[in-house]
Amino acid sequence: MSDTQTLIENRPASVAALFLDRVAATPDAEAYRYPVAPASGQGPDGWKSLSWGEASERVHAIAAGLIALGVEPEQRVALASATRIEWILADLGIMCAGAATTTVYPQTNEDESAFILADSDSRVLIAEDAAQLAKAQGRRGELPDLTHIVVIDPAGVEPGGDVLTLAELERRGAAHLEKHPELIKERVGAITRDQLATLIYTSGTTGRPKGVRLPHDNWAYMARAIAATGLVGPDDVQYLWLPLAHVFGKVLTSGQVGVGHVTAVDGRVDKIIENLPVVRPTYMAAVPRIFEKVYNGVAAKARAGGAAKYKIFQWAAEVARDYAKAAQDNFRRTGTASVPFALGAKHKAADALVYSKIREAFGGNLRACVSGSAALAPEIGYFFAGAGIHILEGYGLTESSAASFVNPGEAYRTGTVGKPLPGTEVRIADDGEILLRGPGIMEGYHGLPEKTAEVLEADGWFHTGDIGELSPDGYLRITDRKKDLIKTSGGKYIAPAEVEGQFKAVCPYVSNILVHGADRNFCTALISLDEPSLMEWAKENGLEGKAYAEVVAAPVTVAMVEDYIGQLNSGLQRWQTIKKFRLLPRDLDIEHGEITPSLKLKRPVVERAYKHLIDEMYAGTREA
The missing domain is CATH 3.30.300.30 (ANL, C-terminal domain)
Known part of the structure; x- marks a missing residue:
């Protein structure tokens, strides 16, 4: 058995168990960074750090606080918040209590929020602020199972009755732990692989969204499989801004626990450009729209600089694409990313004029980006590759815990989503549909056995609804959504x-x-x-x-x-x-x-x- 197979097959039952192992192994190492606004309200944000040991104290307090509120294993705790450090700590706390997180986008309207809370039978809601609290309070009569609401940011909120702050939940949890010091260890030890960990509602384009049931083993597998790819290591610094209510953002938190690197967390999309030079990440995941915006912004800035500057940009963009295509083609044939001398000379000149400035805008340390959730236009991918921003496209769905395919480091191929993660199987059906099987596949849709049967076969093959092609050496190219083909x-x-x-x-x-x-x-x-x-x-x-x-x-x-x-x-x-x-x-x-x-x-x-x-x-x- 290979080291990779051993790593994956000997995975613990849950990310909660993996988290306890991580804390025990590296308690003093930096785990998270998060922004803190200056007391004056003026100037740029400062950044604070949490070690794994410090994060553990808060996670255990949240877990014990939920248990003190009466939350039992597999019962749902909803989390309606933007991406922030408290989201991660709360999610880990929910899992360490043996409960399951129901994710709710903060942009979800009151009607759909109420549907998700009711359909999931959520017992507790952890709401980001007064606005998220108000959405739940407005429908309280329809939510008889909801016993408590915990508010992260208490500004404008009057705690009392069944509404309490996150700080108060942590205080109650800490007091509960003093009486039951082994409580979290016992809860985590009792978690089984097939126990529900997360309920993510897909944003339906027609009708109500469906709750995707993802058990603990999905995330434990993802954590180990991401580590096995070797794409990230313990010395990496990840910049995490993606919505954590989305499976793409959520899987990155599991991967981090497995690898143990630093994650800088800030979900404010309007702060990305400001934060990158401060955080100086080595690794970042994003969706294609972000790369499109950067590309369009650079092109528009060049055009605004006059005809000469725009002409230089257009030339540099063409050189970047030619360079990336040549380097990738040569790597495929020979294992080295060399290019013809003349092209290399042009690339060096273009780098000094254009590409180096783009890399600095990303913080100057970026080793790789992972792009997922939708297709990245190959010409934009080649541009960034030639500019030294290596975008590794990946592929997965909510139903497959997000990361089913990813491009393999230096051997990445723009226009493909790479190879399957270790332990994931793929085949292409007669009509071109991509079918997946493996430990990342969902248990099914919550309360919808007929819908589950439509996409999940008895032998474990999941119908993705996407059309694709596999190269002879295992790289997958997505051509379109089955239902979107015209x-x-x-x-x-x-x-x-x-x-x-x-x-x-x-x-x-x-x-x-x-x-x-x-x-x-x-x-x-x-x-x-x-x-x-x-x-x-x-x-x-x-x-x-x-x-x-x-x-x-x-x-x-x-x-x-x-x-x-x-x-x-x-x-x-x-x-x-x-x-x-x-x-x-x-x-x-x-x-x-x-x-x-x-x-x-x-x-x-x-x-x-x-x-x-x-x-x-x-x-x-x-x-x-």
Whole structure:
């Protein structure tokens, strides 16, 4: 048996057990960093650290506090909060109590929050602040099982009755531990592999979301499998901003416990640019939208610097892509990432002019980024690879505990999601659907046996709903969601995500694009533009001082986008080309339910909201 197999097969029953082992092994090592606002309210945030031992004290106090409130093993404790240090400590506390975390996005509205709390039978809610508390209080009559609400940030909250602060919960827990010092050790020791650890509700595009049941063994496997990849080590510093209510963010916390590296935690997306040079991470996970925004921002800044600067950027971007493609091709053939001398010389010049500044913006220490949750446009991936920001695409679903595939370090291949994690099996069905089997696969959908049976076979194979191809040496390429493939009225199949990704690499002003064409005789697109980049462009094109919606509606803006559509179409097959498009009066957002909290497009929602624009584009045309 290999060392990797031994590491995975000898995993403990839970991440809670892994956490106790981690604390015992490295109690004084730094575990977490988190921002603290200055007392004056002025200036940049400072950062505080917690060692594994200090984190353990708080985790044990939270766990004991929940037990003192009457929480029993496998009972659900809901967590409605943005990404912050308290989210991680609370989640670990819930698991160490033997209970299960129900994750709730802070952006979830009152109606859906109430549904999740009721459907999950959550006994306690840990709410971030007064706003999250109010959502639950407004529906208290519908939540007879909810006995207590614990508030992390008490500003504007009147504790009392069944509402208490996190600080008070920890005080009660510490007092309970004085009387029962072995309590947490006993609770963790009693956890079985198949015991429920997490209930994550998928953000449904139609109907109510489904609760995905992930037992303790899923996370213990993920922790060990991530460690076995060798992509991260104990000396790494991770910057964690992803929503922890999402499976992608959650799996990173398990991986950290397994490896023991430092994690800097701050979920405020608007602080990423400010935080990176301070944290100086070696490792960061993100979703494609973040890389698209950085790319568009760099391109827009170069354009704003004048024609000469923009020309240099365009040249450097082309060199970066050529360099990355050549290096990856050569590595595949020979095991070394060498490139032709002339290309290397161009790359060195471009590095001094452009790439080094991009690396500094990421903190200067970044060894690798992991991208997941949606497809990254290959041309954007190649750009960053050539600039020295190595983006390792991965793949997984909520139902597979997030990390089923990841690109293997130096041998990564842009445009693929890499190879399966050790212990995960994959096969491609006759219709191209990706099927997965392994210790990361869910137990099923909560209270929905019929829905579970639709996707999970008796022998453990899970139907992902994604279409893909495996290379002879095991690299997976995702081509599209099975349900998102477009079949035109002419019988041609189109993968909209592929066309959308290519447009994002061509147009530096795009924020979101949705390609439409199912059962139609040509393809159209709904496009929203990135406001900061667009408004900079507007200053140079006679539109300064106008509102975003006015800029979008201006003929010169439509003409600018039309030019980029022409560039896109020149590289597409005839049936893939975009014949008409409409610019949206505002960007798509989470609040309107058009994108998920992990910034993934909800196609049916957008198509319903802008049906009038889609109809307008096809008006007067003959549909076959």
